[in-house]
Amino acid sequence: MSPxxxxxxxxxxxxxxxxxxxIFLILFLNFDRLNDSEMLNDIPSAWVNVNTIxxxxxxxxxxxxxxxxxxxxxxxxxxxxxxxxxxxxxxxxASLFPAAVLGAIFPLCECAIVPVVRRLIKKGMPLHVGVVxxxxxxxxxxxxxxxxxxxxRTDLTILYSRMGLAFFLSIIIGAIIYIVMKNEKGSxxxxxxxxxxxxxxxxxxxxxxxxxxxxxxxxHAVDEFFMMGKYLILGAFIAALFQTFLxxxxxxxxGGNDFTAPIVMMAFAYLLSLCSEADAFVASSxxxxxxxxxxxxxxxYGPMLDLKNTFMLFAFFKTRFVLVFMITVTIxxxxxxxxxxxxxx
Amino acid sequence: MKRYDHRFHAYIQGIILLGFAxxxxxxxxxxNIRYYIAPDMxxxxxxxxxxxxxxxxxxxxxxxxxxxxxxxxxxxxxxDHEMKGPPFVKVLIYSIFILPILFGFVLPDQALxxxxxxxxxxxxxxxxxxxxxxxxxxxETAEExxxxxxxxxxxxxxxxxxLEDPDGYLESIKQPPNTDEYPSEDEVDEHYTVEDxxxxxxxxxxxxxxxxxxxxxxxxxxxxxxxxxxIMSVLDLRLDSFVGQEIEIIGFTYREPDFxxxxxxxxxxxxxxxxxxxxxxxxxxESDEAIHFDDDTWxxxxxxxxxxxxxxxxxxVLTDAxxxxxxxxxxxxxxxxxxxF
Numbered sequence: 117m118s119p120x121x122x123x124x125x126x127x128x129x130x131x132x133x134x135x136x137x138x139i140f141l142i143l144f145l146n147f148d149r150l151n152d153s154e155m156l157n158d159i160p161s162a163w164v165n166v167n168t169i170x171x172x173x174x175x176x177x178x179x180x181x182x183x184x185x186x187x188x189x190x191x192x193x194x195x196x197x198x199x200x201x202x203x204x205x206x207x208x209x210a211s212l213f214p215a216a217v218l219g220a221i222f223p224l225c226e227c228a229i230v231p232v233v234r235r236l237i238k239k240g241m242p243l244h245v246g247v248v249x250x251x252x253x254x255x256x257x258x259x260x261x262x263x264x265x266x267x268x269r270t271d272l273t274i275l276y277s278r279m280g281l282a283f284f285l286s287i288i289i290g291a292i293i294y295i296v297m298k299n300e301k302g303s304x305x306x307x308x309x310x311x312x313x314x315x316x317x318x319x320x321x322x323x324x325x326x327x328x329x330x331x332x333x334x335x336h337a338v339d340e341f342f343m344m345g346k347y348l349i350l351g352a353f354i355a356a357l358f359q360t361f362l363x364x365x366x367x368x369x370x371g372g373n374d375f376t377a378p379i380v381m382m383a384f385a386y387l388l389s390l391c392s393e394a395d396a397f398v399a400s401s402x403x404x405x406x407x408x409x410x411x412x413x414x415x416x417y418g419p420m421l422d423l424k425n426t427f428m429l430f431a432f433f434k435t436r437f438v439l440v441f442m443i444t445v446t447i448x449x450x451x452x453x454x455x456x457x458x459x460x461x
Numbered sequence: 462m463k464r465y466d467h468r469f470h471a472y473i474q475g476i477i478l479l480g481f482a483x484x485x486x487x488x489x490x491x492x493n494i495r496y497y498i499a500p501d502m503x504x505x506x507x508x509x510x511x512x513x514x515x516x517x518x519x520x521x522x523x524x525x526x527x528x529x530x531x532x533x534x535x536x537x538x539x540x541d542h543e544m545k546g547p548p549f550v551k552v553l554i555y556s557i558f559i560l561p562i563l564f565g566f567v568l569p570d571q572a573l574x575x576x577x578x579x580x581x582x583x584x585x586x587x588x589x590x591x592x593x594x595x596x597x598x599x600x601e602t603a604e605e606x607x608x609x610x611x612x613x614x615x616x617x618x619x620x621x622x623x624l625e626d627p628d629g630y631l632e633s634i635k636q637p638p639n640t641d642e643y644p645s646e647d648e649v650d651e652h653y654t655v656e657d658x659x660x661x662x663x664x665x666x667x668x669x670x671x672x673x674x675x676x677x678x679x680x681x682x683x684x685x686x687x688x689x690x691x692i693m694s695v696l697d698l699r700l701d702s703f704v705g706q707e708i709e710i711i712g713f714t715y716r717e718p719d720f721x722x723x724x725x726x727x728x729x730x731x732x733x734x735x736x737x738x739x740x741x742x743x744x745x746x747e748s749d750e751a752i753h754f755d756d757d758t759w760x761x762x763x764x765x766x767x768x769x770x771x772x773x774x775x776x777x778v779l780t781d782a783x784x785x786x787x788x789x790x791x792x793x794x795x796x797x798x799x800x801x802f
Contacts (some may be wrong), residue, residue, distance in 0.1 A: 144487050168570075182508070182512050
């Protein structure tokens with residue numbers, strides 16, 4: 117089937133994989149010795165801290181990415197385009213509200229939600245509905261509510277403001293995205309259209325049997341894991357750099373007044389890229405220096421948009437959409453927090 | 462167009478997945494996972510470990526299938542899963558996955574140190590209360606029993622009002638009685654009174670009550686990893702009840718730039734999910750021995766609780782402390798005892 121030089125190439129590729137696997141195995145078997153070895157003690161401690169935070173974010177996010185890609189795989193295989201069309205209200209604005217409610221039901225965090233929303237949009241869910249889901253789901257979920265409750269048990273208005281804002285702002289953001297993007301031709305998803313069409317013609321088959329479906333699902337999950345994973349890892353690394361080297365004192369100096377404090381906290385939320393389930397505890401560590409309004413800004417903006425998340429969005433959606441989305445979310449959250457500060461807190 | 466080599470990509474991806482599985486397994490076997498992930502998150506990590514092994518092996522099998530049997534080896538949407546770009550881009554992409562595995566194996570696993578503490582800003586005591594709330598605590602202890610019930614109802618109805626009609630509710634609390642304008646930053650916490658805490662968290666309150674009682678019964682309070690944050694909270698809530706009592710704490714040394722020679726902080730990192738969200742909790746120590754201990758030294762402090770202050774904030778201070786250097790504890794981090802999971 118292949119000419120000799122091609123075969124040689126194949127053997128080379130196989131060898132490459134085996135060498136890689138051997139390296140992993142050798143490292144695994146020498147885990148303890150490597151950790152205690154003297155030669156690595158010379159690494160500056162700041163870089164060890166970067167490494168610790170980096171690995172910690174990666175290892176912590178991976179199970180949730182896996183959950184996300186599996187949900188996406190299930191949607192891909194079991195839910196048809198027709199089902200989605202049938203259950204969504206045809207009116208644009210009427211469909212925003214159930215999307216926000218749906219976001220509250222699905223306990224998906226911000227790492228897991230991106231592949232799921234992408235899959236739903238691919239399956240024919242309108243973009244603005246997907247956007248509502250994208251920003252609402254990471255905040256409006258029971259685990260996030262519980263951790264916010266514990267972190268701010270001295271001031272429950274923070275919890276109410278966070279949940280309330282997440283619900284209303286997700287609908288507002290969805291509506292704005294609809295208005296801005298409704299004239300856009302073609303899909304906002306980054307994919308090769310022709311290749312897609314080509315595929316639909318050829319084998320638009322359903323895999324047969326349970327094992328067939330399971331196999332299909334796992335292949336699907338792996339492919340998607342490798343698509344998303346690289347952005348997660350890059351994002352985690354940059355977030356770890358910021359966590360180690362960004363001097364909070366300088367930002368806090370700017371954060372004094374009521375107008376700039378929310379901006380600073382939103383910037384923090386973006387750069388730190390925390391999981392929405394844990395960010396409340398970090399926010400509470402700022403409660404001595406920052407106003408309640410800016411803490412709410414941190415808690416609402418971070419799960420909707422952060423550094424590692426941005427990388428994933430750029431991977432899946434076209435640049436124009438991601439920019440519109442980011443600008444919309446930033447402005448809407450900022451204005452909402454200013455209003456909240458003025459009237460409520 | 463050159464054919465996309467599904468087999469090779471499945472093969473390499475399978476090996477990378479196995480690499481991740483081995484890394485996580487290694488962390489778990491050596492127990493070094495404690496430097497990265499809180500124990501509450503471990504079920505998710507086990508899930509990831511099992512999935513990585515299964516998926517890794519499946520990928521390698523997938524790579525052995527004939528390329529012609531295309532339907533079997535790729536999913537319906539394979540087109541947008543293919544990696545695009547010239548070979549060096551593919552090498553780059555796989556390096557992004559391989560590097561964290563190598564970092565994980567090769568670089569030393571250790572806890573965060575005081576340079577991170579300095580950057581994150583230390584929280585004295587438990588951080589749930591601050592400013593003058595500890596004074597209020599004692600002043601209002603007498604009233605709190607009577608207020609509790611009333612406030613409880615109040616809060617329940619507030620929550621209900623919110624659930625039924627969020628807009629209307631938000632409207633109705635536009636002018637809360639005790640917030641004229643929103644406060645400047647150093648006043649921001651003043652209106653969270655102790656009643657709020659007691660009324661709204663009966664369970665937690667009972668829990669702290671128990672811990673406080675236990676502490677009062679002890680000759681000398683011994684702070685362990687398990688009760689660290691609880692004791693910090695109780696000390697903040699009820700500092701006055703504990704003045705004069707002896708206490709023992711283990712933690713690492715940390716100093717603010719403006720500390721005197723005899724001052725240091727004995728601190729711990731508290732981790733909720735992962736080290737990215739670790740926060741530093743510390744107790745101020747005043748002792749003539751302080752000068753002998755560098756930052757990041759693990760120490761055991763035995764001192765007497767006094768009501769002191771730093772930077773205008775009242776807080777417990779350990780005076781006349783004896784300090785001894787100790788080994789780093791098995792679990793360098795402490796974890797919140799209430800689990801959000």
